Amino acid sequence: MCDHPVSGPQPPYAARAVEDAGEDEARQVRAFWGRLGLPGLVDVHTHFMPERVLRKVWAYFDAVGPLTGTPWPITYREEEDRRVALLRDFGVLGFTSLVYPHKPGMARWLNGWAGDFAARVEGCLRTATLFPEDGVERYVAEAVDAGARVFKAHVQVGAYDPGDPLLDGAWGLLAEAGVPVVIHCGSGPAPGAHTGPGPVARVLARHPRLRLVVAHMGLPEYTDFLDLAERYARVRLDTTMVFTDFSERMAPFPAGERGRLADLGDRILLGSDFPNIPYGYLHQLHALERLGLGDDWLRAVCHDNAARLFRLSLSQ
Template sequence: MTEGALAHDPDERADWLRATTERLGVPGIFDVHTHFLPPRVTEKVRAVFASAGPLIGREWPIRYLNPDDVNVALLRSLGVRRFTALPYPHRPGMAEFLNDWAADFDHRTPEALHCGTFFPEPEAGEYVAARIASGVQVFKVHVQVGAFDVRDAHLVPVWAALEEAGTPVVIHAGSGPVPTEFTGPRPVAEVLARFPRLTLVMAHMGAPEYDEFLAMAETYERVHLDTTMTFTRFFADTTDRFGEVAGVCRHAGDYPDELLDRFAAVGQKVLFGSDFPNIPYAYAHQVEVLEALRDRYPALDDAWLAGVLWHNATRLFGAG
């Protein structure tokens, strides 16, 4: 497909998205969970999804298999005003290469936040401090892919620096879509007990351990949740099949109705995320399922949705 075809594909529902943000009185969408990576890394990530291998666990046809410039143009056409790169390493010695690439992506992409990442390695404390000083606005940690314990001793100076700076970290630590020995709420809870002022954004709202990660947002002032893929049927099916771990409700993929009171109460801590481009459905679907929540819980209304799509993230990161 060409860039023009993508930008004007009616399935993308660009007009509906723009009408929605106009109705809500916000200038557009602030998406805190999108991914842009170096080309060779992108190829490897896409191959993992295409293989439906052990990190994915099911068929996952990525919808947006485009070059970065096409995907950036598509986000703009959908009314996405701010977004992220969120690189993440899967081995030692890779983080700084990704950080250099993300800095260049930020420089040439006005809407992008300046993103960084890290790995538990001896030099992590030093380079994270340097990246904070250079203006990194958000870091990404993917516990499942990185296959490490967030309590690793090499990360102690990293968490200390991030707590002092207040720089947010989008952290995928929930056991969806496939649990590993490193995923789950307990290690993150122990890090927060030691560094209670950390600004953590729980990717996918901690799926499928929704209750435990919601409790962290209730307990700690700077803990947030991102909506990435949550409430979509695809993600519910995925975590139902592969998220049945100790302490998780049987139908973990469906966000439990009994949590909605508490979820609504932390509404200003809920940020919009999509996982674009690595999603198997149209971008607008994530907004549709959030808007549909009012049918289950009327308090999750236009004011709540306006906060999720724009105001909550701009409070955390600034409007740019």
């Protein structure tokens, strides 16, 4: 795939070149998991959103250079049907539609959209979200009762403290229900008022059975979030963007912590941030492979851990 969106009418040979590149990448992704003897991949960190929301997210990434000093081109800036087809071509058997509000009054609407999306798109885990506001416990309960399999919390974008008392009942409900929450709580790519390990640690101290999946492995506070995973048996970490050339330039993973990745190999989950990544999907897989932690570790991270967490029965 190209690194930048194709704009304006394109000659047939240009469109064919893009399609050929996509097919070649898909073949290589399938070869990756095929060599491991897997039926496919499970990616716990992918984004599908209402169109007008996604366009705003893309506009944010288009302007993120001034925040990070690094341009962030969207590799898979495609229409929704094409993005779904790409994941299918890659052999992604299970994925999420991570949505998140940035202000009160959005979450219930996003949950309705995500429920409809999961109902019409095979392989998508029904996703929901939350925000510290009046009524949050009620709509979280409604989403769980409706079949939500995973929640998304974005501390950075939402600019809220995950320990806000308004969220306490919702966290308790999710802990009791055993529904995983993918939470962006690390301070990358830019810190927020409530990012970092401290606020999340306080939530876990109150709700130790909460199944948090720390997005981006807590980038850049990797060590602190590995500590939390060791302390709380239900905490997991996703690999989203970590170990890639892009993130290694911005926030390199400490070489001395690599052994802990092996020790926690049953609680690390494949995440990609598709489609909002500044490189091809295959690169995330190669970044995991070059850690040199072995095929058993890769099988667990790329499929088995998430399949077990979400009680998936998947086949080709």
